[in-house]
Amino acid sequence: MLNYQFDWHLILNGEYRQWLLSGLWLTLKLATVSMILSFFLGLIIAVMKMSGQRFVRAGASVYLEVVRNTPLLVQIFFWYFGSFKLLPAAWNEWLNATNEFEFIAATMALTIYTSAFIAEDIRSGVRAIPKEQTEAGFSSGLSFLQVMRWIILPQAVRMTIPPLVNQFLNLAKNSSLAMTIGVAELTYQARQIESHTLKGFEAFTAATLIYLILSLVITGLMEIYNEKILKPRGAQA
Amino acid sequence: MIHFQNVDKWFHSSLHVLRDICLEVQKGEVVVVCGPSGSGKSTLIRTVNGLEPVQKGEVWVAGQNVADKKTDLNALRAEVGFVFQQFNLYPHLRVIDNITLAPRLVRKTPTVEANRHATELLERVGLADKAQNFPSQLSGGQQQRVAIARALAMKPKVMLFDEPTSALDPEMIGEVLKVIQDLAKSGLTMMVVTHEMGFAKEVADRVIFMDKGAIVETAKPEDFFSQPKSDRAQLFLKQVLNPMH
Ligand SMILES: Nc1ncnc2c1ncn2[C@@H]1O[C@H](COP(=O)(O)OP(=O)(O)OP(=O)(O)O)[C@@H](O)[C@H]1O
């Protein structure tokens, strides 16, 4: 093992490099689309969880428990195999016609899974906002949803940005499970290269490095945001 | 305009904070509420806009029972301005947007019209030049005047003030009291929790003294401050006027 001679030439050139890059592109697309969707879904779940209506709150609780306590891989299979049975026929036809069924099923699973964690992050952000803000809003006649939308969430989401970045990193990594239903993202492509070239060690080392660099870049941007934007603001307030 | 009928309130089902409150505040009347810390003054005025529910009795505002399921509480609150001890401005919004938020959302006032009214109100509280600032860039006294403008923007029938000057540095108390004084003279119905004697003498129609959750004494300000009837009010006034003894 120590004497293993890496053969990078094959992988980092021509067709196989192209595979890796297209895998990276799909990973980013999967993570980004799921992130945006799960942010809004997470917002809705968080607001439901804080609602004054018991049934709305209970619905959100069930959602959170189910989603957080089942493995992501199972959820991916669930939507991949189950959506044909659960969705109306017209939707299925449309899904098939797009030729993107695997991508959509994976996005759905990742979105739902991540939204549960984002909802909890947003709730802790909301808890950090003094309850007097809510009282001030109610006192001027705003409804619960208006108070949330215009007063509490804008403040809470700002505090939630670091955990949201973390969720994005998790998403980028979790998206590798989408290979199991045939989404040709980064891990899938590394696997393909391995089966074509038998250079599995190189292929997965390359994939590992790409995931690592991706994480470091995002973490770095986060640091800059913290130093340049969050800290000066905090000092001013 | 505001009517308390045998109101009782408990916190955590054991702490009795309002005891058999009966009180009628007439339209245009200014009532000052005072009393020792923990006597239930804040709780009392917070029941008027339903921030605190009551367990017994009824609170009526402008002909509506606050606790009635048929009452639209949001609509009722739109008619009742509330000014907090700690201002509670929205830190992420500029001064002008702090003021126009509720008119735009609740009254559906067009932005241009809301901005115009807000500018007028800012002039009235002497802060016309601060419209584009964020709350954190203002002094306490300025923030409290913005908070008053924010409440007035809804054109309320009733204004409630919970110790509006006690979080302020002494040199800023005057500027805020001045604004409230002008309002009091304009004929707005007001309940003001405060220990500012000079203010009470100047504008209050009545002073209410509370202790341990009950209204102990109701009097004209000149009578209350010169010859309080109850022992507890006498003790309280002695402490407020001479805190060192
Ligand atoms: N949310 C709450 N939960 C439990 N107890 C409370 C709550 N709010 C107030 N209390 C208690 O109720 C009593 C009355 O409080 P309240 O704030 O109305 O008094 P106050 O007269 O306004 O006092 P202060 O002059 O200190 O503001 C106090 O004993 C207080 O500790």
Ligand SMILES: [Mg+2]
């Ligand atoms: Mg108080």
